[in-house]
Amino acid sequence: MDWDFYGRLLIPALNDGLWISILLILPSASGGLALGILTGTIRTFGSPWLKRIGNIYAGLFRGTPLVVQLFILYFGLPNLGIYLSPYMAAVTGFILCSGAYQSEYIRGGLLSIKRGQLLAAKSLGFSSMGSVFWIILPQAMRRAIPGCGNEIIYLIKYSSLAYIITCIEITGQARDVAATYFRFTESFFVAGLYYLVLVSLAGIALGKLEKKLYIPGFGWHL
Amino acid sequence: MTKGAPPVLQIDDIHKVLGGKEILRGVSMTVDKGELKILIGPSGGGKSTLLQCINFLLPPDQGRIFLEGHEVHFHKKAELYQFRQHVGMIFQDFNLFDHLNALDNVSIALRKVKKIHKAEARERAYHELERVGLAEKMDLYPAELSGGQKQRVSIARALAMDPKVLLLDEPTSALDPDIIGEVLRVIVELARSGMTMIMATHQIGYVKSLTDEILFMENGRIIERGSPEKLLHPDINTRCRGFCEMLNDLIREP
Numbered sequence: 395m396d397w398d399f400y401g402r403l404l405i406p407a408l409n410d411g412l413w414i415s416i417l418l419i420l421p422s423a424s425g426g427l428a429l430g431i432l433t434g435t436i437r438t439f440g441s442p443w444l445k446r447i448g449n450i451y452a453g454l455f456r457g458t459p460l461v462v463q464l465f466i467l468y469f470g471l472p473n474l475g476i477y478l479s480p481y482m483a484a485v486t487g488f489i490l491c492s493g494a495y496q497s498e499y500i501r502g503g504l505l506s507i508k509r510g511q512l513l514a515a516k517s518l519g520f521s522s523m524g525s526v527f528w529i530i531l532p533q534a535m536r537r538a539i540p541g542c543g544n545e546i547i548y549l550i551k552y553s554s555l556a557y558i559i560t561c562i563e564i565t566g567q568a569r570d571v572a573a574t575y576f577r578f579t580e581s582f583f584v585a586g587l588y589y590l591v592l593v594s595l596a597g598i599a600l601g602k603l604e605k606k607l608y609i610p611g612f613g614w615h616l
Numbered sequence: 617m618t619k620g621a622p623p624v625l626q627i628d629d630i631h632k633v634l635g636g637k638e639i640l641r642g643v644s645m646t647v648d649k650g651e652l653k654i655l656i657g658p659s660g661g662g663k664s665t666l667l668q669c670i671n672f673l674l675p676p677d678q679g680r681i682f683l684e685g686h687e688v689h690f691h692k693k694a695e696l697y698q699f700r701q702h703v704g705m706i707f708q709d710f711n712l713f714d715h716l717n718a719l720d721n722v723s724i725a726l727r728k729v730k731k732i733h734k735a736e737a738r739e740r741a742y743h744e745l746e747r748v749g750l751a752e753k754m755d756l757y758p759a760e761l762s763g764g765q766k767q768r769v770s771i772a773r774a775l776a777m778d779p780k781v782l783l784l785d786e787p788t789s790a791l792d793p794d795i796i797g798e799v800l801r802v803i804v805e806l807a808r809s810g811m812t813m814i815m816a817t818h819q820i821g822y823v824k825s826l827t828d829e830i831l832f833m834e835n836g837r838i839i840e841r842g843s844p845e846k847l848l849h850p851d852i853n854t855r856c857r858g859f860c861e862m863l864n865d866l867i868r869e870p
Contacts, residue, residue, distance in 0.1 A: 508711075510707060510709060510711035511711060511713060511714070513668075513673050513705075513707065513711060514705070514707065514711035514712075514713065514770075515713075515725075516673060516700065517671055517673060517700055517703070517704070517705035517774075518700065518701070518725035518729060518773070518774075518777060519697045519698070519700045519701035519725060519729040519730075519777070520697070520725065520728065520729055521693065521697055524728060524729070528724060528728050529713055529715075529724075532715045533713075533714055533715045536715065609714075609715055609757055609759075610756075610757040610759040610760050611714050611757055611758060611759025611760075612714070612715070
C-alpha cells in the first residue's frame with residue numbers, strides 16, 4: 395500500500411472535498427424537494443396561468459443540460475450585475491434543476507390520488523388549498539417517495555459538476571490530485587467509492603423514511 | 617316543526633350540462649326539517665349529479681339553492697365553504713381519507729376547517745364513532761376496514777360537522793348484500809332521531825316507513841313525487857312502482 399500517496403495526499407484531499415459535497419447536497423436536496431412539491435402542486439392544481447409558469451420552468455430546466463445552467467448562473471449572470479460565489483451558483487443550479495425533476499414525481503403522485511378524496515374534503519368545507527394540503531399532498535407524497543428518492547440519489551452524483559464552476563468538491567479534489575501526480579486511475583476510483591458510500595447512506599435513510607411514513611393501503615411493507 | 621319556518625333546503629330549477637349532455641333539466645324540491653326524501657330512478661337519470669349540485673361539488677349552470685331561507689351565493693368562496701359545512705355528504709364509494717385512521721378521518725375537518733382544539737376534536741370524533749358502533753376501530757386505517765365499516769366511518773365524519781342536512785348518494789350500492797344491513801341500520805337510526813336527509817338509493821324497502829317523500833327521477837327531471845303509500849300503492853300504476861317491481865324481480869331471479 396502506497397501510504398504516502400493515499401494516506402497523506404488523496405484521502406485528506408477527498409475528505410476536504412467530501413465536506414464541500416455534503417454542504418452542496420444537503421441544501422440542494424431539501425431545497426429541490428421543497429421547490430418540487432410547490433411546483434408539482436401548482437402544475438397539477440394551479441390556475442391556468444400558474445400552471446403555465448410552472449410548466450415553462452420545468453420544461454426549461456429539464457430541457458437543458460445542467461452544465462449549461464451552471465455556466466449561465468456562474469459566468470452569465472455577472473453580465474446582468476449578479477455575482478454568485480461558485481458555491482452559491484452551484485447550489486442555486488442544483489435546486490432549480492432538482493426542483494424541476496422533483497415536480498414531475500410529485501405531479502405523478504398527485505395525479506394518482508382518486509378524485510373522490512378531493513370531493514370528500516370539499517364536501518366537509520375544506521377550501522381548495524386546504525384540501526390539497528391536508529388531504530391530497532400527504533397521500534401523494536407517500537406515493538412519490540421512490541421517485542423523489544431516486545432524484546436525490548441522482549443529485550448526489552451530479553453534484554460532482556460543481557467542480558466545473560470551481561467549487562472544488564470530491565471530484566474536483568480527485569482531479570487536482572490526479573493531474574498533479576498523474577495518477578488518474580487510483581484518484582477517481584477512490585472518489586467513486588466516496589460517492590458510492592454517500593449514495594448507499596442516502597438509500598438507507600430513504601428506506602427508513604419510507605418505513606416510518608408507511609400507512610396500511612400504501613404499499614406492501616411488513 | 618313550527619309553522620312558517622323556512623325549509624332546511626330549497627332547490628329551485630337546477631339545470632346542469634355535463635359533457636354536452638343535459639343531465640339535469642330543471643329540478644326543484646324543498647326539504648323540511650326532519651324529513652327523509654328518497655331519490656330513485658334508473659341510472660343516468662341524474663340522481664348523483666343532483667346531489668353533487670346541491671353542495672356545489674358540481675356548480676349548477678342555472679337555478680338557485682336556499683339553506684334555511686337564505687340563498688347560497690356559491691361564487692363567494694367563504695360562503696360556499698361555510699355552506700358545505702352545513703351539508704353533509706355520503707358517497708357511494710365512501711371516500712374515506714386513505715392516509716388517516718378512523719378517528720382522524722372524523723376529526724380532521726373539525727380541526728382544520730372548524731379550528732376546534734385537537735383534544736376536543738378527538739373527543740367529538742370518538743363520540744361519533746361510538747354512535748355508529750365503531751369506537752373500538754378508531755386506530756384502524758381505511759385499508760383495514762370492511763366496506764360497511766368504511767361507510768359507517770364516513771357517516772360519522774359527516775355527522776361530526778353537525779350538518780343541517782345529509783345527502784346520501786347510494787350509500788349501500790358498493791356493499792355486499794350481507795353488510796348492507798349494518799349501514800342501513802345506522803341510516804334508519806338517523807332518520808328516527810330527526811336528521812334531515814336526501815338519499816339516492818335502490819334499497820327502498822328498509823326505509824320506506826320513514827320516508828316522507830319519494831322523488832322518481834328520469835332523464836334529468838323529477839317525473840313523479842309523493843309519499844311511499846301513494847307511489848308504491850299496488851292499485852295505482854306509477855312509473856316508480858314499475859321500476860321498483862323490476863328491481864325486485866331482478867333480485868328474486870335465481
